[in-house]
Amino acid sequence: MDNNGVLAELKNEMRNSNTITIIVPDRFSFMEHGTYDFESFIRFFDWSYSDKKVKIDLTKCYNANYQALSLLVLYAWKLKSQRCTVSFIESESSTGASEMYRRLGARGTFTVLMHATSNFRGDQFKPLFALRNTDDFKKVIETAQSYTNDFNVEFTKTLRYVLSELLYNTLEHGQSHYEYGDRYHRIPSLCQFSWFKNKNEVSFIIADSGIGIKKHLEQAYPGQSSHEEAIIQAMRPQVSGTFGKNDPYKEKNNAGIGLFLSTNIVRRLNAEMHIVSGNGLVHISPRDITNRRLDSYWPGTFVLVTIKVDGGPSSETLDEMLRGFREEALAEQKNADGFEAEESFYIHIANFFGFFAEDKESAIKFRNERIFPALEQGKKLRIDFSGVESSPHSFLSALLASPIKSLGMKSYKVIKIINATPDIRETVDFIMDENTE
Ligand SMILES: Nc1ncnc2c1ncn2[C@@H]1O[C@H](COP(=O)(O)OP(=O)(O)OP(=O)(O)O)[C@@H](O)[C@H]1O
Ligand SMILES: [Mg+2]
Known part of the structure; x- marks a missing residue:
């Protein structure tokens, strides 16, 4: 060539x-x-x-x-x-x-x-x-x-x-x-x-x-x-x-x-x-x-x-x-505002996990990536269940049991649950009792 x-x-x-x-x-x-x-x-x-x-x-x-x-x-x-x-x-x-x-x-x-x-x-x-x-x-x-x-x-x-x-x-x-x-x-x-x-x-x-x-x-x-x-x-x-x-x-x-x-x-x-x-x-x-x-x-x-x-x-x-959601939005915002001022971590469960909070995998992920770091920074947790219709024990336990264990009796001061149905409230109380002995 x-x-x-x-x-x-x-x-x-x-x-x-x-x-x-x-x-x-x-x-x-x-x-x-x-x-x-x-x-x-x-x-x-x-x-x-x-x-x-x-x-x-x-x-x-x-x-x-x-x-x-x-x-x-x-x-x-x-x-x-x-x-x-x-x-x-x-x-x-x-x-x-x-x-x-x-x-x-x-x-x-x-x-x-x-x-x-x-x-x-x-x-x-x-x-x-x-x-x-x-x-x-x-x-x-x-x-x-x-x-x-x-x-x-x-x-x-x-x-x-x-x-x-x-x-x-x-x-x-x-x-x-x-x-x-x-x-x-x-x-x-x-x-x-x-x-x-x-x-x-x-x-x-x-x-x-x-x-x-x-x-x-x-x-x-x-x-x-x-x-x-x-x-x-x-x-x-x-x-x-x-x-x-x-x-x-x-x-x-x-x-x-x-x-x-x-x-x-x-x-x-x-x-x-x-x-x-x-x-x-x-x-x-x-x-x-x-x-x-x-x-x-x-x-x-x-x-x-x-x-x-x-x-x-x-x-x-x-x-x-829309009316219902707007009211929810206002309430959530008020909660978040009031609490962020106190150096707290506000968690709106329905927003992260839906109305039926039951995905255990994401609860574990959320616990490790968000809850533990927040606790390490000395923040309080405010967990808002409004809108959540049901949430099984396995989910709540995956989310909260080990943070509660690591906090001990302090859990009662640090973790605040709001707007939960009686069922959810009871389950969380049970997990609290179980892990603070
Ligand atoms: N297509 C997009 N590209 C980039 N960012 C987006 C897009 N869509 C939403 N976002 C981000 O998500 C935020 C929230 O969106 P959202 O629609 O809830 O509120 P907004 O558009 O700011 O206000 P509003 O919808 O009430 O007029 C936005 O402010 C923007 O930062
Ligand atoms: Mg918009």
Whole structure:
């Protein structure tokens, strides 16, 4: 080979190594055998590419879900913001991810990114939206409304309420910008929803590539210990990243209560919510609240909500629910305020563990990571059981037995239980007696 030949080959190699093909696997969804599996789903996304030619190959994927697929759009935008050129490889097939991608209108991915007034033009039953401003916000709400005309009025109102809290959050806290040329560009947030008629279920996802809940919250509450803790903290009332002195939203008066209300509504309905932010995952369901750390991450936040259309055990109207939760929020805030002043650790059990506090694993984790350190710092514990309907001995014992043992008789002074049902009260008293002899 002459010099030119070598050079040409080298160039070719360079070009090739600069091209990356990402194959979307046959199964591309949050569900694995009927249970949620975010761990392997999030692992799919490699955020490290910059200045590469990236091809996302959809042709091998036949078992996708619309919410999961829509996150590929955000992925493509994010890589583009890292100076990659991104393209999708589609098959002609009328089933599988390629067809679903077309139905979402996702062929418009880059047009929508570059033009702030354009949006996806997909199938009316698989709506996908870019969210950048109040116009986009209104479009989502209107579409959701037209979509749920057949549902009962209270359900429609409730759905709309939760949807709008989450849309506000992504617009207010989940913004994302990148520099290209001499200008700043915006990466929109996304919203996609589907109505699974056969399952009688509505599902929607709201996703962004912003700074994430932890970093956002740290503007007002520095030193969050992990992403999942930050998410849980954000679900408490009056916790607002924009609540501090430099509140750019003062006019709007963020009360820091949106997530508290919407997660509580979800828990009252036959519904589930997953919040992923950074490498934190929190799952909210009527039975419990669980959290975990993922081994990979999402650069920003997404929230997946799934609601059964036939409603839940609750017969309350939205207004009644909201009134109740607001009162709870006020009471919780008062408790927390009064007590933090005394150098105490305030634990709202329902907020961490749900109305049926029974997940022993998370009790142990919480005890080790939060209760013991607080006791070591000489803090008192104020444990608020309001809203908790039941909690088995095994849970309470996992949470409290060894702290009580280590405190001895001091437990009676240091640990204060409030708003517990007689059952729970009795169990805690029993554990106290048992461990202070
Ligand atoms: N998409 C998001 N990206 C980053 N941070 C978020 C996001 N959503 C919520 N947060 C964080 O969680 C906090 C709590 O959210 P929440 O909706 O409860 O209150 P708020 O939006 O501040 O006030 P309100 O909803 O009452 O107007 C926010 O202040 C913000 O710090
Ligand atoms: Mg909010």
